[in-house]
Amino acid sequence: MAAPPPFLGRPLESPPNDGISGLRFSNTSDLLLCSSWDGSVRLYDPPRSLTKGSFSQQAPVLDAAFQEDSSIFLAGLDGIVKRYDYFARAETVIGQHAAGARCVEWLPERGLVASGSWDKTLRCWDPRIPQGRNCAVVMQLPGKVFSMAQSSTRLVVATSSLHILVYDIRKLEAGLPEQERESSLRFQTRCVRCYPDGTGFAVSSVEGRVAMEYFDQSEAGQTRKYAFKCHRSSEAGTDTVHPVNSIAFHPVHGTFATGGGDGTVNVWDGANKKRLCQIQGYPTSVSAMAFSREGKYLAVASSYTWEQGEKEHPAEAIYVRHMSDAEVKPKPRI
Incomplete structure (x- = not known):
């Protein structure tokens, strides 16, 4: 197979085998996180052309976010939100939605994980508390979550039917946009x-x-x-x-x-x-x-x-x- 044109960039080795659902760089290094419909979350070190780690599960992974360079949160088609530690090779279930978990964000200032789902809810979890007691708030949404993003003080959630909701990260427990x-x-x-x-x-x-x-x-x-x-x-x-x-x-x-x-x-x-x-x-x-x-x-x-x-x-x-x-x-x- 012919090499790709150099102006496209350098292709990474060991890409996923099915649709790529998300890419994120770390905020503290040049490590790159990739989530995929093949059920994997891969951790790359692009400057060194290395694959640092890979985690696989049965359900497709629709999104993933860094907590630290060695630990991530992931959202699955099975509705489960997990934390995975690449160094310890340990996974922990944080919580579960009633339908696919489409988006996940780590909110470091609050110590909370926010997940948006096709079950029309936005949920915030405290990963320091055992599962079952760690859901800080559940917010009902007007549609399925399609995309989500955060700034320093706001969390923006885009849903089906063209709805966009803006939440103040400092007041998430109020449950209102x-x-x-x-x-x-x-x-x-x-x-x-x-x-x-x-x-x-x-x-x-x-x-x-x-x-x-x-x-x-x-x-x-x-x-x-x-x-x-x-x-x-x-x-x-x-x-x-x-x-x-x-x-x-x-x-x-x-x-x-x-x-x-x-x-x-x-x-x-x-x-x-x-x-x-x-x-x-x-x-x-x-x-x-x-x-x-x-x-x-x-x-x-x-x-x-x-x-x-x-x-x-x-x-x-x-x-x-x-x-x-x-x-x-x-x-x-x-």
Whole structure:
């Protein structure tokens, strides 16, 4: 098999054998976490081209998050939320939903694990307390959880029927959202991610659009929001609209990347409403992305997301690409 073009990034060895559901870099190192429908959660050290560890279970893993470099939380299709320690090789069940657990976030300031599920609930767990007594709060939601993200003080939950709920992390026990709004986009939500400065969030849809939203609900704050089209192609006079499966913000510059069903990554300067660069040619859909803690690396999951139904497709792959300043740093206004 021919080597992939170098501009896509360096492919990691030992990728998952089924759909890649998520990628995350550690906040304290360059370790990369990958969750997959094959039931595995793999830990990579991309700068050293090493696979540091792998945990497997029977149920597909829909999301995973770091607690520390050696320990993670994972959310499974079986509804179970677990903690796994790679060094001790020990797993602990934290809690369970009545349907698939789609998203998981570790909230270090609160010492809580938040999980969002297709059972239309958001639950917060205290992993220090034995299972059965460790559920701090259960919040009923208007739909199934499709995506979830956190900033320093807020947890944003995107559900079916275009609902978006914003929770104050400091007041989760109250069980009520700080804000509840409808997505600016008209079609199903694929991904939500918070701005690094904590002022708002970006949300993407299956219909090739991204909306830039702000937490400030004043008239002045809401006039800043906007939406734009992306990940669209035209061939032989036929226009194709691709889902925007993933959004990843650069932790230093605040620019962001979008990954779509067209196998393309675009990097955007949201403040100036300009595209900074485009990386085309991934073998199939871009299902997940993540920037490293300093923004030096961008991890890209090339993994078919079934937007065209059952068909033959390339094998799963993870590419890690070194990003130059020209590709991620906002251009000065002229």
